[in-house]
Amino acid sequence: MRFTVLGSGSTGNSVLICTEKTKVLVDVGLSAKETLRRLALVGVHFSELDAILVTHEHSDHAGGLRVLLNTVTCPVFLSGATREAYVREKSNKTNNEPQKRSEAIKNRRVEIESSRDFRIGDIDFEPFSVPHDAVDNFGFVARSAGVKLATVLDFGCFTTLIKEKLRGCDGIVIESNHNCDMLKTCPIYSWDLKQRILSRTGHISNEDLADWLTNEFDGAARQIVLAHLSQRANEPHLARLTAQTALHLRSPLFKTETQVTISYHGAPTDWIGF
Numbered sequence: 001m002r003f004t005v006l007g008s009g010s011t012g013n014s015v016l017i018c019t020e021k022t023k024v025l026v027d028v029g030l031s032a033k034e035t036l037r038r039l040a041l042v043g044v045h046f047s048e049l050d051a052i053l054v055t056h057e058h059s060d061h062a063g064g065l066r067v068l069l070n071t072v073t074c075p076v077f078l079s080g081a082t083r084e085a086y087v088r089e090k091s092n093k094t095n096n097e098p099q100k101r102s103e104a105i106k107n108r109r110v111e112i113e114s115s116r117d118f119r120i121g122d123i124d125f126e127p128f129s130v131p132h133d134a135v136d137n138f139g140f141v142a143r144s145a146g147v148k149l150a151t152v153l154d155f156g157c158f159t160t161l162i163k164e165k166l167r168g169c170d171g172i173v174i175e176s177n178h179n180c181d182m183l184k185t186c187p188i189y190s191w192d193l194k195q196r197i198l199s200r201t202g203h204i205s206n207e208d209l210a211d212w213l214t215n216e217f218d219g220a221a222r223q224i225v226l227a228h229l230s231q232r233a234n235e236p237h238l239a240r241l242t243a244q245t246a247l248h249l250r251s252p253l254f255k256t257e258t259q260v261t262i263s264y265h266g267a268p269t270d271w272i273g274f
């Protein structure tokens with residue numbers, strides 16, 4: 001199995017997970033045009049996609065979906081609650097976006113549940129609910145040929161379930177949204193938005209992630225990709241330094257060779273393979 005984060009941040013998230021036989025695009029938060037461009041950049045033609053998986057309705061995860069479906073013909077896996085919310089998301093009196101969205105996914109949708117395992121090609125997906133202010137957001141573990149990759153973005157706190165699912169993974173793509181001080185002093189965000197981000201259904205900070213890395217991480221993952229970095233309340237080098245320092249603070253009994261990679265909003269990461 002191999003994967004690349006095509007782009008990540010509040011401007012759009014998309015992850016591509018592939019085996020020899022199966023290619024799954026997780027979330028379409030970039031514009032359709034940009035998604036197609038980034039697929040080409042990593043050497044994948046859109047016609048090769050076997051499925052699109054949508055984790056939740058927020059526009060930085062599903063905003064490019066409708067237009068992308070004009071070009072890409074594969075099915076879209078999403079939950080019933082997320083479908084409803086996705087269709088309503090851009091609703092206002094002057095547009096007919098809900099109708100367009102409804103039409104676009106009508107015959108393409110495969111309904112999944114956010115806590116029931118499903119399979120796409122030769123990849124087994126094990127989704128699990130995460131606390132976030134979307135109707136039905138989930139993280140997941142993807143398994144194929146003995147390799148285990150976890151992806152968990154957009155969650156406000158580490159629940160027991162999340163900690164459990166992250167054990168024994170070979171690779172983890174995980175949110176490291178903001179530095180708490182940078183967020184609190186950010187002059188652009190309103191107080192309300194800061195409260196939303198900091199809440200237990202908001203987004204994970206560098207410090208939250210560091211706490212998990214030091215005290216809970218089992219050291220199994222050889223690769224951890226930090227994702228969904230805020231462009232206003234985080235710095236890539238700071239996110240990386242915080243995570244790496246946390247890994248060094250782990251008990252010396254649990255030696256780890258984990259490599260930390262940053263994903264960016266503007267360009268795909270290198271392919272990471274197992």
Ligand SMILES: [Zn+2]
Nearest residue numbers: 058060061154
């Ligand atoms: Zn997001």
Ligand SMILES: [Zn+2]
Nearest residue numbers: 056058134154
């Ligand atoms: Zn979200």
